[in-house]
Amino acid sequence: MxxxxxxxxxxxxxxxxxxxxxxxxxxxxxxxxxxxxxxxxxxxxxxxxxxxxxxxxxxxxxxxxxxxxxxxxxxxxxxxxxxxxxxxxxxxxxxxxxxxxxxxxxxxxxxxxxxxxxxxxxxxxxxxxxxxxxxxxxxxxxxxxxxxxxxxxxxxxxxxxxxxxxxxxxxxxxxxxxxxxxxxxxxxxxxxxxxxxxxxxxxxxxxxxxxxGGKSPAMIDSSAKLKDAAASIAYGKLLNSGQTCIAPDYVLIEESLQDAFIQQLQTAAHQQFSDPKELTGPIDDEQLQYWQHLLSDAIDRGAKAIPLLNNPSAGGRRFEPVALIQVPQDARVLHEEIFGPILPIVTVANSAAAIEYINKRPHPLALYWFGKNKKNLQQVLEQTRSGGVTINDVFLHAALESLPFGGVGSSGMGxxxxxxxxxxxxYQKSILEVRGLLGTNLMKGTKPAHPPYGKKIERLLRTLK
Known part of the structure; x- marks a missing residue:
């Protein structure tokens, strides 16, 4: 002992x-x-x-x-x-x-x-x-x-x-x-x-x-207002420097919207986190090295890094937040939970393709959807599985005490x-107090089913159908 x-x-x-x-x-x-x-x-x-x-x-x-x-x-x-x-x-x-x-x-x-x-x-x-x-x-x-x-x-x-x-x-x-x-x-x-x-x-x-945790996607529908979506995603990715189990891990967006979204994302990131004293650091050197390895692996495989802040190394930041585009599917950053200020952007043909992309991967802890098209939203809610969903923002489903919080599949249980x-x-204890009908012994508990078996039990079986 x-x-x-x-x-x-x-x-x-x-x-x-x-x-x-x-x-x-x-x-x-x-x-x-x-x-x-x-x-x-x-x-x-x-x-x-x-x-x-x-x-x-x-x-x-x-x-x-x-x-x-x-x-x-x-x-x-x-x-x-x-x-x-x-x-x-x-x-x-x-x-x-x-x-x-x-x-x-x-x-x-x-x-x-x-x-x-x-x-x-x-x-x-x-x-x-x-x-x-x-x-x-x-x-x-x-x-x-x-x-x-x-x-x-x-x-x-x-x-x-x-x-x-x-x-x-x-x-x-x-x-x-x-x-x-x-x-x-x-x-x-x-x-x-x-x-x-x-x-x-x-x-x-x-x-x-x-x-x-896992890889929580941010889906940007073609009906979304890019400025608002970018502001929410920048906040979700850079709060605590992305060291959040429900941080947006990657973005799914149609290719025609990608450039405009990145522009809005950079603007939002600069507006919110340009002060180096407001961007949380990595918890330790191990975490910093992990971010550096994810980033260098993606770039080595052909991804393009786009800085999210326009004042590099301001105040001696230990890591510069970046978005990644043209990320090959074999890059580590698309398979491992990032838990840091790196945002891969994955282009898809349409909403159906985005749903298919999510469903080919383990169920995420959170899913974020941005847009106004109710039909597309309903398809996402019906056809994907995730621990929780926030629509047109990030995190907030987890901030409500009235909503259960947890994962599904590899993102958690309970x-x-x-x-x-x-x-x-x-412990939910089930309790039954047996009483007869109107205070009598009539229809009391197991009494009607007691042997010897015969016509009485046959009638009971017909009653129970």
Whole structure:
């Protein structure tokens, strides 16, 4: 028995002593997360700058911290309703019986969070787990070591380790963590690591949620207003320097529109991110080298790079955002998740060809469609599969707590946010109370089916048809 197993036993013992926390206890724990963030916004922003090198505090507050406040407020508003038993329909032949579903807590939830949004993506699932009445054990990413370390110290200050425990460390710690027999394991990260986590969890049959990524397309219909589409895509690709699981990974557009779109894209990128202090840096040298390798591989194979900003190396930017055109299909950038400020542009003949292109590839985590043609839009929605869709903008489907968020196929399994997160970390117990008709023994439960068999059972079978 190692220290992790002992630690899990201690948290499990605390949960066993309080397996059905009241709504007041659940909301108080969520409220502590809210207070913890509110009291340390500035310090968290500084920790993120220390990890990324460049990361504007407004961007951090907007895309990380604001989402946490929204999740707390939404949960506070709806938790009472989520916790209520749900009555279900009873067939007439079961007399006066009553059936319902109760949501129960499941135990200790393990969370493995990523480095790209190391505060938001650590605490959002924790809020959902607390709402469902569970205890939480977090393993944050070692690549955002300063933020992860600071967040760990804050959680230790605001929570008892039997409520909300944090363990930091590298891949060796992550491997041991993933193998623990949690009530549920929640992982956000790459597909490659997700497979390893799933294999480790399978040893103890731990239920798992995988929030992965993949190549999320931005489809520009011929009916789109190019200026608006370019502004949204530039924002989606350059926010956090593209280090976002639902960033637009590539663009599908008709060839006749490509030049005009690139012009609008450059204009939008310059308007939004010309200040070098507002373009987030790569998390580390490993990420920077990955971008450089993707770019050089594409160019070596014949792609043409088009700078998105017209003041190269302003303020010593470590990487210049680019669009890529004429990209050969064997280029790495068209097959690997980019997770950076590189935007391949793929030309297609029409909307049907764009749909075909998407469907020949793994299902993406997000899909973005730009245009006004409702018929083409409906075809895209009906004929493609993706974790979520935003129409005529980027990201926003993931910002709504009322919409479940998650992937499909290789982009993930399971969902959270709002009620979906509460359900993910709850056990839905089915309950039937058997009663006879009008308080009598008539038609009570299994009684009409009891042997000896004969004409009585024959009549029952005809009734049940």
């Amino acid at each position: 190692n220290r992790f197993t002992i630690q899990l036993d201690e948290i499990q013992a605390a949960y066993t002593a309080e397996p059905n926390p009241t709504i007041e206890v659940r909301l108080e724990r969520i409220g502590r997360i809210e207070k913890m963030i509110a009291a340390n916004e500035e310090k968290l922003c500084k920790a993120l700058v220390a990890d990324f090198g460049v990361r504007d505090s407004i961007e951090t507050r907007l895309v990380e911290l604001k989402g946490l406040y929204q999740a707390c407020a939404y949960t506070r508003k709806h938790l009472k309703e989520w916790m209520k038993p749900v009555q279900v329909e009873i067939p007439f032949y079961m007399g006066g019986s009553e059936a319902w579903i109760e949501s129960q807590s499941i135990g200790v939830v393990g969370i493995m969070s990523p480095w790209n949004y190391p505060v938001r993506l650590a605490l959002l699932p924790a809020i959902a787990a607390f709402a469902a009445g569970n205890r939480v054990w977090l393993k944050p990413s070692e690549r955002s070591s300063r933020t992860s370390g600071f967040l760990a110290s804050l959680i230790q200050e605001y929570f008892h380790p039997s409520e909300f425990c944090v363990t930091t460390g590298g891949s060796d710690v992550a491997e041991q963590f993933a193998a623990l027999p949690f009530a549920h394991l929640f992982f956000t990260g790459s597909e490659a690591i997700g497979k390893k986590v799933m294999r480790a969890a399978a040893e103890s049959l731990t239920p798992i949620t995988l929030e992965l 969902k959270y946010h709002g009620k979906a997160g509460f359900d993910t970390f709850s």
